[in-house]
Amino acid sequence: MSFVESLFTVWVTFLGLCVGSFLNVVIGRLPLGESIVYPGSRCPQCKNPIAWYDNIPVVSWLVLRGQCRHCQTPISPRYILVEMLVGVLYLLAFQKFGWTLALPGPLIFIGFLVALSFIDAEHWVLPFEITLPGIVVGLLLSWVGGLHGFYESLFGALLGFLGLRAVEYFGWLGFRKEAMGAGDKFLFALIGAFLGWRALLGVMLLASIQGSVFGIGKILVLRRKNEPEKPKEPPEEKPPAYTMTWEFLQPGLSIGRRLLLLPYSLFLQPIPDAPLDEQGEEVEWKPDLTNIPFGPWLALGALEVLLWAEVLAAKLPLAGMEFLFGT
Ligand SMILES: [Zn+2]
Incomplete structure (x- = not known):
């Protein structure tokens, strides 16, 4: 050197x-x-x-x-x-x-990821004050010459947001409760804006594997420490009467009306992020010891792809799956 x-x-x-x-x-x-x-x-x-x-x-x-x-x-x-x-x-x-000119983007990206990870780990929120400007900065950087072209980045932000929003929606339909933190989709959109859409699958894969290993390890450690077992949940009560449907899927609408409602449903229509009581109000949710926030794992996956995408694509048993990491 x-x-x-x-x-x-x-x-x-x-x-x-x-x-x-x-x-x-x-x-x-x-x-x-x-x-x-x-x-x-x-x-x-x-x-x-x-x-x-x-x-x-x-x-x-x-x-x-x-x-x-x-x-x-x-x-x-x-x-x-x-x-x-x-x-x-x-x-x-x-x-x-x-x-090089490719350096500022990753440095800024790292700042957003670290701030969001530590806030999520401590407070279980990914504040909009950070995620929304982060998405904009990622898009602007790609515009002036970041890691990827602008459309790669724009599609990354859209795919990141909509992908996790779909998970949230179908999770809600299936389990009547939050499948993923509501803020995670904004973080995933931010990651898509900086890394481009091709990297998202690999980021999600790394985040899920490492998050699960950590989560299982945490449960095993808690068991060993003889944490008092959680009181048995009362037998499953009848699911709340309220069900949520995306507006554009409501029966009896004309095609034109469905198309009009589609953007609203995909981007804005609220999805409850907690179980509902009889009145249809969200029940306050408190993490117990076995829960872990997902944000830091998404951020970890993003950092790994940012720094080691080529190594991961070549060395993992997944060799030949370069497309996972956008390389
Ligand atoms: Zn002092």
């Missing part, structure tokens, strides 16, 4: 640490509805502002040994974890894409 290359490598990694530091603010504040620019960083306990020298990525957390300088309140290890993670991902992206 030449001297200049090493310099760029260090610089991009350092950029990743700083972006990670910013993402920590987003992850900590956005789900609580707080502004991410004002006020400046302060200790949530003693409210003392955090000086610049206590706000240096990774270093400050280590120097302070994960505690507030003033009141010794522990600072979550999430801070150093996110900073190092983004630093490493930026380094890997730089190694793959080099100092």
